[in-house]
Each structure stands twice: as C-alpha cells, then as structure tokens.
Amino acid sequence: MKAKSAHSSPKPRADSIRNRERLLVAATKIFSADTGHASLEAVARQAGVGIGTLYRHFPTRETLFEAVYRHEVEQLFALAEKLSRGGDPAESLRKWLNANVRLVATKKGMVEALQLVTHGSSELKNYSFERLTAAIAMLLDRGVAAGVFRSDVSPEELLRALVGIFYSQAAEKWQPGALRLVNVLVDGLCRSTGARVPRRSLRRRGTQ
Amino acid sequence: MKAKSAHSSPKPRADSIRNRERLLVAATKIFSADTGHASLEAVARQAGVGIGTLYRHFPTRETLFEAVYRHEVEQLFALAEKLSRGGDPAESLRKWLNANVRLVATKKGMVEALQLVTHGSSELKNYSFERLTAAIAMLLDRGVAAGVFRSDVSPEELLRALVGIFYSQAAEKWQPGALRLVNVLVDGLCRSTGARVPRRSLRRRGTQ
DNA sequence: TGACAAACGGAGGGTACCTCCGTATAACTA
DNA sequence: TAGTTATACGGAGGTACCCTCCGTTTGTCA
Structure with missing residues (x-):
C-alpha cells in the first residue's frame, strides 16, 4: 500500500x-x-x-494577493542572497534597496496590497518581517565584517527606516525622493566609520 | 432681462x-x-x-465620495458651533471628539474614504483641514478663556493628535482605545492648568 | 397657460464575479 | 503498454454592477 x-x-x-x-x-x-x-x-x-x-x-482575491506578495518577498530575499555573495558591500546594499524602491514603484495596485499587509494575517506580517530582516542582515553583516559599514545599526532598524521612506513618500512622484533617501542611508552607513564612500553616492552632495 | x-x-x-x-x-x-x-x-x-x-x-464614484466626506466635515463643524455656544467647555470638547470617533467608527468603507483624502484633491484636503481646525479652535478658545484649558496647545496640534489617534489605531476593535485616548487628551488639557477635572474622566484611572 | 430647457428614469449592453459539473489527464498499477 | 482512477481543468451561465443613452416628465418663466 x-x-x-x-x-x-x-x-x-x-x-x-x-x-x-x-x-x-x-x-x-x-x-x-x-x-x-x-x-x-x-x-x-x-x-x-x-x-x-x-x-x-x-x-478569494485575498489569497491571490497574499501569494503574490509572498512571492515578491521571496524574490527580494533571493536577490539579497545573491548580492551578498560578492561585490562591494555598499554597492550591493544600494542595489538591493533600489530593487525595493522599484518594486514598490511599479505597484499601482499597491494600495490594496499595502492594506493587505497592514490589516491582513499577522502570520504574513511576521513572515515578511522576518524574511526581509534576514535579507538586510545578510547584506549588512558583510559590510560590517569588512569594516565598511558602521556596526551600530541593526537590520530591524534599517528595515523600519525603509518602510518609513516608502510610507512617508506615498505621494505622486515619490520615486526620486525615495531613491535619494536610500542613497543617503547607505552613505550614512559608510561614512560614519570613516570608510571610503563610493564616488557615485557623493555626486549629488553640494556644499554643506 | x-x-x-x-x-x-x-x-x-x-x-x-x-x-x-x-x-x-x-x-x-x-x-x-x-x-x-x-x-x-x-x-x-x-x-x-x-x-x-x-x-x-x-x-464618478469619487465625486460622490468626496461630496459625502465634505458633508460630514460640514456637520462636524456645525456640531462644534453648537457645542461651543454653551455648557462646560471640557465636556463640550469631549462630546465633539467622541462624535469624531463615532463617525470614523461607522465608516466601514472608510478605507476608500481615507484614500480619497490622502491621495485626492489638495483642495479637499485644505478645506477639511481648515474647517476642522476652525471647529477645534471654537471649542478650545472658550475653555482657554474660561481658564479651564491650558493655553499652549494650538488647534492644529490637537487636530494632528486626533488624526494620529485614528490612524495609529486603525486595527480591529480600535474604538475603545481611541475613546480612551480622547479622554486622556481632554484630561491632559484640563489638568495641567490645575483646573477641576470632570469626575467621569478620572474613573478609568487605576493605580499608577 | 403654454413653451421649453432642465432634469428624470430605467432599459440595455458590457464586464466581472463565482459556482458547478462534464471532460481531460497525470500518476500509478499490472 | 494499456487500464484505472483520483485529481485537475475549462468555461458556460446566473447574478450583480457599471455606465450610457434617450424618450418622457416636470419645474420655471413669461
């Protein structure tokens, strides 16, 4: 049998x-x-x-939404894994963050999606929080180990900052602002250890 | 002609x-x-x-939503006018705030309504901000004049606090928490001038 | 009271939701 | 390889809603 x-x-x-x-x-x-x-x-x-x-x-419509969202979280996690396997740590982190911005940017139907995450099953919330934290941790740890990143910022904090960036900028034309903030974030992480800052991220800075 | x-x-x-x-x-x-x-x-x-x-x-569906929302803002304003014409200032303010909570509580379709206000015409946003601020001002000024309220809180600040209360509590079963916070708010306004605090608002307080 | 612009009502064509059940097929067996 | 069966598939069809269009009604003004 x-x-x-x-x-x-x-x-x-x-x-x-x-x-x-x-x-x-x-x-x-x-x-x-x-x-x-x-x-x-x-x-x-x-x-x-x-x-x-x-x-x-x-x-139901919700199950489909949820599955899509899960899928995307998984993809972000996978990207983090890939990026953290090589290359400049700051550049890797920046790339990953940019991928986040782009993902959110294409979400026209994001309103509903966000509602799902905010009001939906706490299981899903926990899952994504855990997964995204882990993703950030991978990218962060490498930089810290290499002495490129300051070591007093936790993955959770970074994730919250990211959410804040997205949330606060939830208006028209938010993408440029969000990308700029992401850059600021990475620069901040690097600079305060005295580590070399990739040239690109300095370009936008004026006097001051 | x-x-x-x-x-x-x-x-x-x-x-x-x-x-x-x-x-x-x-x-x-x-x-x-x-x-x-x-x-x-x-x-x-x-x-x-x-x-x-x-x-x-x-x-369109939106014009209808918008009109309904406007209408409700107008009613809140009218209520504030009525309340500020007599009675205990603290009690008036509390009543008005409670009306707010109840209004939001019955808004099952609030999600869409909120979206409208957040993403909709800035004209509407300005209108409701102005109207609600004026409503609060009416209720507040009277209490300040009577020496019942502290005088260092502006209507705008109070409005923002109110929005914060609603927003932060946007979960299941939020109404009790919101009402409690509203009470705390009014108590706080009264207490810090040394003014008599209406008994009702003290009832819930335990030790500590 | 008559004339007419303004407003009304609701039929109808189109789309989306979701269920139900006859048909197809992957997987397993001999 | 052929036979069997549980599993999965497809899409017709009933319901509900969206929105437009146009023949009919009604308020208004002279």
Whole structure:
C-alpha cells in the first residue's frame, strides 16, 4: 500500500504546480500594470488557464494577493542572497534597496496590497518581517565584517527606516525622493566609520 | 432681462436640489453600513431616484465620495458651533471628539474614504483641514478663556493628535482605545492648568 | 397657460464575479 | 503498454454592477 496517510499532503499533480506558477506570474504582472482594480478573469487569461483553475488555486482575491506578495518577498530575499555573495558591500546594499524602491514603484495596485499587509494575517506580517530582516542582515553583516559599514545599526532598524521612506513618500512622484533617501542611508552607513564612500553616492552632495 | 450671464450658475431646479440632497443622505448611510464596497445602484435605490439621476449629479464614484466626506466635515463643524455656544467647555470638547470617533467608527468603507483624502484633491484636503481646525479652535478658545484649558496647545496640534489617534489605531476593535485616548487628551488639557477635572474622566484611572 | 430647457428614469449592453459539473489527464498499477 | 482512477481543468451561465443613452416628465418663466 502506498504511503498516503490521511494528513500528509498527497503531492499535487504536475499540471497543478505549473498552473499555480503561471497564475502567480500573471497576477504579478496584471496587478502591477493595472490601476488598482485588476480583474481576476484578466489574470486567468494572461496565465492561459480557465477561470475555474484560478479559483481552485486561489479561492478569494485575498489569497491571490497574499501569494503574490509572498512571492515578491521571496524574490527580494533571493536577490539579497545573491548580492551578498560578492561585490562591494555598499554597492550591493544600494542595489538591493533600489530593487525595493522599484518594486514598490511599479505597484499601482499597491494600495490594496499595502492594506493587505497592514490589516491582513499577522502570520504574513511576521513572515515578511522576518524574511526581509534576514535579507538586510545578510547584506549588512558583510559590510560590517569588512569594516565598511558602521556596526551600530541593526537590520530591524534599517528595515523600519525603509518602510518609513516608502510610507512617508506615498505621494505622486515619490520615486526620486525615495531613491535619494536610500542613497543617503547607505552613505550614512559608510561614512560614519570613516570608510571610503563610493564616488557615485557623493555626486549629488553640494556644499554643506 | 434675467441675470443669466454665460458664467454665473443658472440656478438649478428645485427637484434637482432635492434629489442631490437625498442622494447624499443615502450615500452616507450605504457607505457607512456596507462593508467597503457599496454599489451605486444601491445608493440610488435607497435615495429613491433612478440610477441615471445619480450619475448626473455625481459622474464618478469619487465625486460622490468626496461630496459625502465634505458633508460630514460640514456637520462636524456645525456640531462644534453648537457645542461651543454653551455648557462646560471640557465636556463640550469631549462630546465633539467622541462624535469624531463615532463617525470614523461607522465608516466601514472608510478605507476608500481615507484614500480619497490622502491621495485626492489638495483642495479637499485644505478645506477639511481648515474647517476642522476652525471647529477645534471654537471649542478650545472658550475653555482657554474660561481658564479651564491650558493655553499652549494650538488647534492644529490637537487636530494632528486626533488624526494620529485614528490612524495609529486603525486595527480591529480600535474604538475603545481611541475613546480612551480622547479622554486622556481632554484630561491632559484640563489638568495641567490645575483646573477641576470632570469626575467621569478620572474613573478609568487605576493605580499608577 | 403654454413653451421649453432642465432634469428624470430605467432599459440595455458590457464586464466581472463565482459556482458547478462534464471532460481531460497525470500518476500509478499490472 | 494499456487500464484505472483520483485529481485537475475549462468555461458556460446566473447574478450583480457599471455606465450610457434617450424618450418622457416636470419645474420655471413669461
């Protein structure tokens, strides 16, 4: 007899996995592009599956949102992993932060997404907080070890600063401001240890 | 010849005015009651007018939202006027603040409303800021004049505190906390001048 | 009271939501 | 490889909502 105990997950079929993946990709695209109110049928169309399939995988709009969000957090984590494997620590951190800004910037339907995170399951909140903190930690630790970053800023603090930057700038045309602040942040991290600051990040500074 | 210059508004018909009023009332009710996504057809039904009439008065969902919001700000202002005409200043202020809490509490569809205020026309933002500040000023000045309130808190500051209370508590079951904070606020205003503090507001205090 | 601009109502065409069930197929067995 | 079956798929269809358009009604003014 096959090991098919009542409680272990019975391993989904290959097409099921594939379709789930497609839906996630499609949803990411549609949600980003559209102005806030994307239709689920559009997502299904984009994914090349029937509407029924969408609903089987994601019974409610929220589950789909949540999955997309999770997926993006995972990708950010993966990027951090990759970036922290080599290259200048300050540049790596800057790149990762920029990726964050860009991600948020393309989220036209972000309003709903943000609501989800703010009012949604605390499980999801915890997950993303933990994951993003870990991502930042990876990037940060390397720089600290190399003596490039000051050592008195924790990953949690940095994450909060990041959220603050996004939140406070939640107006039109916020991206330039956010990017500038991100640069300030990285510069600040570097400078106060007396470490060499990458030239690029100094360019914008005037007198003062 | 009738004064009907090309630019002055040609004075709307009586039924037009009446229907607009009805729609506003209906919308307030529906938006408050419903869970975030009220249908415009429901509003029209509730108002007892045809859907076409709704669209003629409020071409988009946003215009309707905005009108409702304006209307409520006006009512808050009127309430402040009434309250500041007599009675204990502290009690008046408390009543007004409580009205605020209750108003926000019934706004299930508040999420959208808040979005409107945050991202909407700055004209509307200015209007409500000005109106609410004026309302608070009325209530505050009287108490200051009577020596019941401390005099070093401006209406603007109080308004900001209020917004902060609402915003920070934007979770489930926030109303008790918000009401408590409002009480703390009023008590604080009174206490620090050495003025008598209404008994009610002390009741909740335990040791410490 | 008559004439007409202004306002009304709601039918209708289009889209999106979500369910349900007949059909297809991946996975496993002999 | 063929047969079997649980699993997953697709999309038709009923409902609700959006918004426009236009024939009808009504307030207003002379």
